[in-house]
Amino acid sequence: MLPIRIQLFAAALFLAAGAATAQQPATIRVDYTHSGNALSDQYALERVLIEPLPWPGDMSQPFDNTNRGQNRVEVVDAKTGEMLYSRDFSTVFGEWRTTEEANKISRGFHESVRFPKPDRPVRVRILKRDERNEFSVAWSVEVDTDGPDVVKKQGPAPATPIPIRVSGPSAQKVDLLILGDGYTQAEMSKFEADARRLSQHLFEVSPFRERANDFNVWAMAVPTQESGITRPSTGVHHASMLGTRYDIFGSERYVLTLDNRALRDISQYAPYEFIEILVNNETYGGGGIFGQFSTAAASNEWANYLFVHEFGHHFAGLADEYYTSPVSYQSSGARMEPWEPNVTALRDPARLKWKQYVKPSTPLPTPWPKAEYEEYSRAYQKRRAALRAANRPESEMNALFREDLARTKALFANAKYRDAIGAFEGANYEASGFYRPAMQCIMFDRSEQFCQVCQDGISEIIDLYARPVSKK
Structure with missing residues (x-):
C-alpha cells in the first residue's frame, strides 16, 4: 500500500494531466x-x-x-x-x-x-x-532527442510533491511549483503551511485573483539537516540540496541559488513552468529572474510582499521600479528602451508603451513629489544600512519598513497625479532617464497592488500558458 501522501499526489497528478496526457x-x-x-x-x-x-x-x-x-x-x-x-x-x-x-x-x-x-x-x-x-x-x-547520449531514465524523486491547488489539466493551466529550502524533516508541516499561506495571498492580488482558476500549484521540499539557509555575511553556512543563499553578488538581501542543475533535477518530479523557492528564514530577502525562478524569505513579516514582488520578476519580467535602494548592478549609462513592460526611457512620449492608459490631461513626464521622496529616502537608507551593519533584530528592520511605507503613502496621498497612469521619473535603479507608469506599485515599494500596466504584463503571460475556457 502506497503512503497516503503519494496516493494524494498521484490522484492530483492524474487530474492535472487529464485526458490530454496521452497526447502530451x-x-x-x-x-x-x-x-x-x-x-x-x-x-x-x-x-x-x-x-x-x-x-x-x-x-x-x-x-x-x-x-x-x-x-x-x-x-x-x-x-x-x-x-x-x-x-x-x-x-x-x-x-x-x-x-x-x-x-x-x-x-x-x-x-x-x-x-x-x-x-x-x-x-x-x-x-x-x-x-x-x-x-x-x-x-x-x-x-537528436532519440540519440544514444540522451539520458532517458531518472532516479527516484527526492521528495513527494504536495498538490496545493489543482484547477485542471496541466496543459490548460499555469503550473507553479513552490520549492522549500532550509526546512528540516521536523519542519515539513511548516513548509506546507508556508506554501499554502503565501500562494493563497498571491491569489488575493490582481490580476492573479481574477485568474486563480488558470493555475495549478504544487509544493515540494527536500529536508535539510539544519534549519535555515546560508547567509555568508553573518558567518552562517548551511548545506542544502538547492544551495539557496543570501548575499548574492554582494547584496545582503539578494537570495538566489547558483546551482541550476540541482534546481532542475529536483523540480523535474513535479509539473511546472514557474518556480518560487521559499527559504525558511526570518531575515528579509528574496530575488527573481524572468523565466528561471524567484525566492522569498517565508518567515519574514513582509513575506506576502516578497512572494508577490519577486514572482512578478520571474513570472512576467517586471522591472524593479525603485531606485533609491543600493543594488549590486552597475549602470551602463545607456538609456536604451527597456524590454520590461513597466519601465520606459520615454524617448518618444507619443509612442509610450502604455499610452492607452494615459489621459490627455496627464503630462509626460508626470510630476510627483520626487525631491521630497528622495530626501527622506536618503535618511531611511542610512538607517537601514546601520541596522544591518549592527546585525540588529529583524523586528527593528520590520518596524523601519512599516515606517517607510507609511511615510511614502502620506507623501503621495495629496499628490495631483496620485491615481494616474503616466510617466514618473525614477525607476529601474536609476533616478533619472527611466520612468515608471504609476506613482506607487508593488514593483516600486511594499504596496499591496500592482498598477494597471503591471497587471497587463502579468495577464499576457497567463494567456501564454493557460488555455482559455470556451464559453457555451
Missing part, C-alpha cells in the same frame, strides 16, 4: 554551461535528458510573442529550419555580468532550457539581445 509529448531538457565576463560569453553543451513527467504546457501555444527577457530559446527543425517552439527568458549570468566582479574575472553558470519532445532532430538556438535591443543568435547546437 515527453519533456526534453538541455543542460549547458554559460560562461564569460562583462565583455564576452560562451556556451558549451553538457547533456540532454528526458524528464520523468510529460510536457506540462499547452501544445497549441508553442511560440512566445511577448518579447520579454534578455534571451530566447528557439527549437527548429534541423533540416528545414521550421520553427517548432520558442520561449523568452533571462539568466543569472545575465545579471552577474552587470556587476563589478564581471569586469575583473570570468565565471561559468549552469543553465537549462526545456521544450516538448520533437519527432525529429532539431537545432536548439539561444538568442540574446544585441545593441539594437533585437534578438540575435548567440549559440546553436543540433540535438
Whole structure:
C-alpha cells in the first residue's frame, strides 16, 4: 500500500494531466554551461535528458510573442529550419555580468532550457539581445532527442510533491511549483503551511485573483539537516540540496541559488513552468529572474510582499521600479528602451508603451513629489544600512519598513497625479532617464497592488500558458 501522501499526489497528478496526457509529448531538457565576463560569453553543451513527467504546457501555444527577457530559446527543425517552439527568458549570468566582479574575472553558470519532445532532430538556438535591443543568435547546437547520449531514465524523486491547488489539466493551466529550502524533516508541516499561506495571498492580488482558476500549484521540499539557509555575511553556512543563499553578488538581501542543475533535477518530479523557492528564514530577502525562478524569505513579516514582488520578476519580467535602494548592478549609462513592460526611457512620449492608459490631461513626464521622496529616502537608507551593519533584530528592520511605507503613502496621498497612469521619473535603479507608469506599485515599494500596466504584463503571460475556457 502506497503512503497516503503519494496516493494524494498521484490522484492530483492524474487530474492535472487529464485526458490530454496521452497526447502530451515527453519533456526534453538541455543542460549547458554559460560562461564569460562583462565583455564576452560562451556556451558549451553538457547533456540532454528526458524528464520523468510529460510536457506540462499547452501544445497549441508553442511560440512566445511577448518579447520579454534578455534571451530566447528557439527549437527548429534541423533540416528545414521550421520553427517548432520558442520561449523568452533571462539568466543569472545575465545579471552577474552587470556587476563589478564581471569586469575583473570570468565565471561559468549552469543553465537549462526545456521544450516538448520533437519527432525529429532539431537545432536548439539561444538568442540574446544585441545593441539594437533585437534578438540575435548567440549559440546553436543540433540535438537528436532519440540519440544514444540522451539520458532517458531518472532516479527516484527526492521528495513527494504536495498538490496545493489543482484547477485542471496541466496543459490548460499555469503550473507553479513552490520549492522549500532550509526546512528540516521536523519542519515539513511548516513548509506546507508556508506554501499554502503565501500562494493563497498571491491569489488575493490582481490580476492573479481574477485568474486563480488558470493555475495549478504544487509544493515540494527536500529536508535539510539544519534549519535555515546560508547567509555568508553573518558567518552562517548551511548545506542544502538547492544551495539557496543570501548575499548574492554582494547584496545582503539578494537570495538566489547558483546551482541550476540541482534546481532542475529536483523540480523535474513535479509539473511546472514557474518556480518560487521559499527559504525558511526570518531575515528579509528574496530575488527573481524572468523565466528561471524567484525566492522569498517565508518567515519574514513582509513575506506576502516578497512572494508577490519577486514572482512578478520571474513570472512576467517586471522591472524593479525603485531606485533609491543600493543594488549590486552597475549602470551602463545607456538609456536604451527597456524590454520590461513597466519601465520606459520615454524617448518618444507619443509612442509610450502604455499610452492607452494615459489621459490627455496627464503630462509626460508626470510630476510627483520626487525631491521630497528622495530626501527622506536618503535618511531611511542610512538607517537601514546601520541596522544591518549592527546585525540588529529583524523586528527593528520590520518596524523601519512599516515606517517607510507609511511615510511614502502620506507623501503621495495629496499628490495631483496620485491615481494616474503616466510617466514618473525614477525607476529601474536609476533616478533619472527611466520612468515608471504609476506613482506607487508593488514593483516600486511594499504596496499591496500592482498598477494597471503591471497587471497587463502579468495577464499576457497567463494567456501564454493557460488555455482559455470556451464559453457555451
